Amino acid sequence: MGNGILSYLKGGSWVSGEEMANSQGISRAAVWKQIQALRAKGYYIESSTNKGYRLVREPDLLDAGALRQALKTKVVGRDIYYYPEVGSTNDTARKLAWSCDDGTVVVAETQREGKGRLSRSWYSPPGGLWISVILKPRIALAQAYRINMAASVAVARTLSFLYGIKATIKWPNDILVNDRKICGILMEISAEVDRIDYAIVGIGLNANVAAKNFPTDWKAISLLEELGSKVSRTDLAQSLLEELENAYLSIGSKENYEDWCRLSATLGKRVRIASHDGDLEGLAESLSEDGALMLRLPGETRRILAGDCIHLSLSEQRPDQDQSSNHV
Ligand code: BTN
Numbered sequence: 552m553g554n555g556i557l558s559y560l561k562g563g564s565w566v567s568g569e570e571m572a573n574s575q576g577i578s579r580a581a582v583w584k585q586i587q588a589l590r591a592k593g594y595y596i597e598s599s600t601n602k603g604y605r606l607v608r609e610p611d612l613l614d615a616g617a618l619r620q621a622l623k624t625k626v627v628g629r630d631i632y633y634y635p636e637v638g639s640t641n642d643t644a645r646k647l648a649w650s651c652d653d654g655t656v657v658v659a660e661t662q663r664e665g666k667g668r669l670s671r672s673w674y675s676p677p678g679g680l681w682i683s684v685i686l687k688p689r690i691a692l693a694q695a696y697r698i699n700m701a702a703s704v705a706v707a708r709t710l711s712f713l714y715g716i717k718a719t720i721k722w723p724n725d726i727l728v729n730d731r732k733i734c735g736i737l738m739e740i741s742a743e744v745d746r747i748d749y750a751i752v753g754i755g756l757n758a759n760v761a762a763k764n765f766p767t768d769w770k771a772i773s774l775l776e777e778l779g780s781k782v783s784r785t786d787l788a789q790s791l792l793e794e795l796e797n798a799y800l801s802i803g804s805k806e807n808y809e810d811w812c813r814l815s816a817t818l819g820k821r822v823r824i825a826s827h828d829g830d831l832e833g834l835a836e837s838l839s840e841d842g843a844l845m846l847r848l849p850g851e852t853r854r855i856l857a858g859d860c861i862h863l864s865l866s867e868q869r870p871d872q873d874q875s876s877n878h879v
Contacts, residue, residue: 556585560596560606567603611678611759613658614785621789626654627684627796634659639666639673640683641739641753648741648749653687654796658788665755668737669859674766678759678775680784684752684795688802692742695750696842696856697807699724701798702736702752704810708798709791714778719816722835722844722860726756727816730862731772733757754791758784812838817860822846823867826858835860 556571572579586596586604593610615633622628629652637643637659644657662681665673675681686698703724710716710728718734719727726734737753757765757773759781765771774782798807812818817835824831824846834847844855861867 556582557589557594557606560589560594560604563606565599565602565605570603611781611784612660613680613788615658618785618788618792621785622792624654624793624796625800627686627799628654628656628792630655632657636661636663638662638664639753640681641666641737641751644683644685644751644753645739648685648751651685653685654799655685656682656792657685658682666737666753667735667755673735673737673755675755676760678781678784679773680754680756680758680787680791682754682756682788682791684754684792686750686752686799688747688750688799690747690802691745692740692747693744694803694841695738695740695742695747696723697803698750698752698799699736699738700807700811700842701802702738702754702795704807704814705791705794705798706734706736706754706756707814708810709787709794710774712794713787713790714774714782716774716777718814720811720814721862722815722817722822722838723842723857728772728777730816731762731770732767733762733772733774733777752795756787756791758782758787808840817844817862821863823861823863824855824858825861826855831855832863 555575559566559571568579568582572582590596594606595608597605597607615631619631639662640657640659647655659681661677662675665675665681667673688698690697703720703726706726707718707720710718716728721727724736725732734754734756739751741748757771759775760773762771762773763776801807815838818838820835822835831846831848835844836847836852837845839845846853846855
């Protein structure tokens with residue numbers, strides 16, 4: 552179906568079925584069919600026997616065509632696969648990964664089985680930005696943290712650039728706004744020791760969703776809640792992919808590392824790290840250039856390369872901890 556009648560309705564005033572039928576050279580029954588098809592796509596169209604039809608609300612869909620046209624990138628988003636619904640954009644990306652180009656993007660309006668870190672599920676209703684980018688950097692597996700760093704600074708820079716939001720990064724790569732999680736990043740990798748075949752960077756950004764009610768273990772927030780109005784997810788995806796490209800093309804740079812430290816919400820806080828070695832509680836002393844969290848424990852500083860990080864409030868800290876150098 553073309554969207555001939557849509558251009559009539561876009562003005563927002565009442566348009567009679569007869570006028571649209573005549574101008575398109577189609578029957579009024581065909582107009583009715585097109586109206587029904589638009590409604591099925593999420594357009595809210597009022598109808599009245601006397602006045603005809605009126606477009607009240609357009610669906611909040613990501614416009615992949617407009618995104619492709621607007622993108623000013625060389626690598627990231629050269630190919631974009633858009634789906635109304637998938638299981639997980641990371642899983643769809645994995646199926647493409649061997650044969651696709653560096654920078655290929657998979658984006659979906661909703662995910663049935665969105666995946667989070669540490670085998671958690673990721674709630675992905677319509678209105679969020681659920682996107683995976685396949686990257687093929689020429690780096691060794693031991694440097695894979697650089698991809699995480701690039702992705703998290705790209706998200707924070709996007710939120711600052713587009714909306715003036717001061718986003719921070721909870722180690723290793725959760726993006727927070729006012730101490731609530733607005734975005735999570737799940738990186739999956741296929742590699743040999745000295746070469747990464749591909750990395751799938753899955754970014755889940757709570758855009759136009761009611762995140763405060765999300766069934767999550769953490770406190771979530773969305774752009775809608777922070778800004779008080781909906782954002783254009785097409786513009787958001789465009790800026791995000793452009794920032795990701797900048798950070799990716801300068802992967803391993805001082806600038807990425809320095810921003811990652813500057814934007815850290817974890818540095819200086821008392822934290823609990825859940826890792827396969829058990830739970831560790833200490834002070835997040837510094838972040839090393841290779842992505843590790845340097846955790847001060849009684850008598851030693853431990854290098855933590857992976858794990859789940861929880862920022863502790865005073866009441867959550869173990870009584871045996873030294874609380875003199877406390878968190879911000
Ligand atoms: C986290 O646990 O914080 C990471 C969440 C990552 C979610 C995104 S949404 C797009 C991509 N597809 C997935 O299934 N997960 C990632």
